[in-house]
Amino acid sequence: MAATALERAERRKAWAFALPALLWTGAFFLVPFAYMAAISFWTRQGREIVATWTLDNYIAFFVKAHFFKGLVVSLEITATVTIISILLAYPLAWIIAERVPKKWQRFALIMAILPFWTSYVVRSYSWLLVLSKGGVVNQALLWLGVIAEPLELSANRTGTVIGFVHFFVMLLTLTIYANLIQLSPNYRRAAADLGANAFQTFWFVVLPLTLPGIMVGAFLTFVLCIGDYITPQILGGNNELVLPQVIMLQLGRRADFPMAAALSLVLMVVVTLAYIACARWLKMERT
């Protein structure tokens, strides 16, 4: 079937419109990414990258404790943050959706996510102000006589987790609220008609129906949390490093680009696995 001249002209036009975006993504995302993937199998001499194919960087990741531990610490922190954030955000989303009068809900939600828009770097710095030894929390607790010595709330894992939870409680409140508000009240009426009490209705009806909202938020939390460098760098101190910190360390002091590239690909594989695990719920959202 030969395309007519008109069809060919239309197709040329379509390509002309699509090409700028495709070329941009190709040149500044796909090619760099492919090159970085290649580098991860290369090695270096001094500061120079040498194109000899080897698995050394990946072997080093599994063999050398400080690389592998970076991933373990990252996964531990991300899991802790995801769980705490869901537990804190769900009741808030529920209260906004169920207890706040309709005309105030939008306002309550905007307020709940307002600090979301503070700058990323500034947000972590603000938590440093709150959590440091002379900070607001320690001063208040000392003044109240709850503690005798300042608590170690920053420069350790506690600081990182608090900083992360703050951000993701806002994100999860948003996704869970969006899910709760879509639920038809008929489900609950039906459950009540069939004799379920408030707890049973929540546990067997509402909670399973809001699982997509939880999973979408949990996935976003996982991806953004495990890839973040700023929050652990500002609030976490130097005792235990997360994977992105280990990656940045390869770039800075040691100028080991191949190792940094290999670790980045490991990070990407972990995120991809998380996506596959959540794909079921992420798809449900779309329909």
Added chain:
Amino acid sequence: MRHLSTWLAALYAGLIYLFIFLPVVVLVLFSFQDGSLPVPPLNGLTLRWYEAIFSDGKLMAALGNSLLVALISSAVACVLGFLAAYAFARYTLPASGLLRGLIVAPMTVSTLIIGLGLLSILNITGLRLSLVTVGIGHVVINLPLCFAIIYASMGGHQVNIERAARDLGARDWQVMLLVTAPMLLPSILAAFFLSVTFSWDEFIVAFLLSRFDVTLPVEIWSMLRSGLDPKTNAIGSVVFLISIAFLVVMEFTVFRKTGKSS
């Protein structure tokens, strides 16, 4: 019973709101600290840290750089995203699913990886790091978002209006610029302002791809090395204010319009 649960709900919500707002309130409050440490006790109120940041040439240059990069990279991302959305929504391209997947792919990859990839390519091309390279990186990050938002709003109901314009003798570029773009303005603006806020706030790509001229988050980052400083509080408060301003503008230009039309 009902009464008690209402009280408990209010208490819980109050505690979480306190948690959410605590750092912001502390940040802003101690930006007025009359003393050199932004921690309690509050010695008194002063505006001298704001004076200090507004007379700090490096900081103000970084603020200007950030706005410049945010506005230009978002405009580029929107134009590229709009053209591509038009192509995929109005014409049939071969392997269109795959190509659309390519355009949104950067959204699924951490910005650290996007930045590292660009840095490794720039190293071999010998291109120098500058605000331009930061802008290129920000377009990579924001193009998927702009494309997705605009593509999603290109429904079939606009096709007939475009056809009518063509029947009345409009050329392709006239249809696109005078008919399609105005119809899609709310989503184009939403894409633009979201891009601006992301680019304005973005750290890791800006950090990896800049050298002498830096954006504001990178400059603030280097201020953090000197520890807690009310000056950092002051610039942080200003950044927060500007981000909120973007949001308010977005709320009024975008959501009001969509609210009216629906």
